[in-house]
Amino acid sequence: MSATFVTPGSTVESRSQALRVMVVDDSAVIRGLISRWIEAETDMTVVASLRTGREAVDHVERFDPHVAVLDIEMPDLDGISALPLLLAKKRDLVVVMASTLTRRNAEISFRALSLGAADYIPKPESAREVAAAETFRRDLIQKIRHLGARRIGMRSPVQSPSLVPAQSPVPAPASNALPKALQHAVAAPLRLRPFTAAVPRVLTIGSSTGGPQALMTLVAEIGPVIDRFPVLITQHMPPTFTTILAEHLTRASKRPAQEAVDGEAVRAGRIYVAPGGKHMLVARRGTEIVIVLDDGPQVNFCKPAVDPLFQSAVGVWQNGVIATVLTGMGADGMRGGKDVVAAGGNVIAQDEATSVVWGMPGAAAHAGICAAILPLAQIGPKLVRLFAGDRR
Template sequence: MVTRVLVVDDSGFFRRRIVEILEADARIEVVGTAADGKQAIDQVAKLNPDVVTMDIEMPVMDGITAVRRIMSSHPTPVLMFSSLTQEGAQATLDALEAGAVDFLPKRFEDIAKDRDQAKLLLRRRIHAVARQRARPASQLATSAQAKPVARPVVVRRGQYQVVAIASSTGGPVALAQVLTKLPAGFRSPVLVVQHMPASFTPAFAARLDQQCALKVKEAEDGDAVRPGQVLIAPGGRQMTLLQSAGEVTVKVSDGDPGLHYKPCADVTFGSVASVYGGKALALVLTGMGADGREGARVLKKKGATVWSQDEASSVIYGMPMAVAEAGLSDHVLSLHEIGATLVEAVGV
């Protein structure tokens, strides 16, 4: 099956570059291009592409406005191209909240060290988004709220000393949906591993901190792990835990250079298992790939509890599917259930 793509960017050079890269794959057809957001809206209505690649800063209409309008009229998976700057991070987070599925750095050197590998990664991302044909995370979260809880969830109330969450594609919006449901008196610390570039995690943590009752910050080396606080693993680094004299602190390091994900959920989950054992509750949300599965396996061996997000509410059912299909998930939950169920399990 051929994936039909609309390429949107105000730079003719960049449009031609993306078209050339995508059409090197016989399973991808670029059905059109657009130079601004208004043209993009018109082309989506006319061509009905499977995926749209979208720039953020464009004349006539910017990419964020275009995404919002596309989602309201012709919902289509949108992959944003972003600059890895603080301003780029803010704009990309705005685009994700508007309904974009995922993003990639506009500079290919930031995607992978090898140019050919970067091109392959772009094509794979296009296929993954198109295969899922998922609605954007913002719409999934909204529509899921109307669905009743269909199954009881047995929780071990008050026995969890830490909550560890892993997410990737679709994660920023999903995490906001979960964490904003947690009250200020939430009894456990929360550790979050979201696949995200180093320049994005400070802006992401600051945005969540404004939205949540809990204190949210990007984790720093030596931070104490305390109840009522959410620590976000820094992009490009690994977050593990150290226990000394009854206190648990965060260790932030470069980690194994051979690891594909930085931060990596498997690394953090494994460390959580070592420190908290069966008193940990892990949650795997929407995302591409299988990061978190092996860490969940380690957690389960220590007696910990693992939950995963269901397919219907996931933007990309990769990471949670890997955990569920491995038989490691104690409960499979819809996104709208997770926050309230966490409060019930952990307590306030």
């Protein structure tokens, strides 16, 4: 059987507040696994399980999903060809592209982001590997949950009340005002720290979900910073994908960007990208500052992770670190950001409105470590001013 259709009104009526997910993959085994994982969650349900992009395009209006998990390689109509057709029929559909770790699929995934896909997820090579890949399952479910919550107008699990004076707290909404599966505690009002007088010496950036698009925008605007200071980026990405990311950053910034190499000297004028599967740190060796690639365990369920970069940068540049936390799930970068602030450096976070997921920047914001919480379009100009000597 090529597809499984969930009859509208059966499962969905009993779980009316659940995220509606359409799974599209030519492997019946993988469709079944992903569908079982989704159905095991209380806040989401599978409304259709389809074999080809053509079936997805033909049935997307009938099943009205919030989220589609779309394989790239399928017969009849592949994922990259189906993507614009799906979005033409349902503009607010959240599409997560799924692909194996090949250079071709990494390139296609980046192209899909430019065509309107919300995110991508690397898929293990075989059905057996998929079944055993707990990381794949966890990441997929989290992407569906966070991106889907934003799609239906709910806040991400880290909420962001308006920036208001600390003495004027925002009252928490009644819990029954939110769908049960997406109720989250409202955190305390946000506080901003003043920028310190420390002279910036390095820019470190952390990002995850939505990060590739945000990074392209940011590096295109900070040429004067790149020319005079090292820029180090950790984006949650697997091998091969980080290679492609560095190539795209080179084109966007018109400056050299590359996957970092263990032991290489850190210089101004270059962008260093943490390679997939390794944590990127920095260390002082004699008179030089060098890259250190760490093959240790995951940090915050991630490898590469942002916290090790921020923390190691403090050890080298002390109060000269400016850490920028962009869109992404989870709280990676928050602990490292605390170390940056404790050393006298500064942290900037992307705001909720322009983040695909306000997890990582939201965690930093709620931790009270940010000197600024800005829309993406304002972060680049702010960094240029800071590195030029403006401390406001």
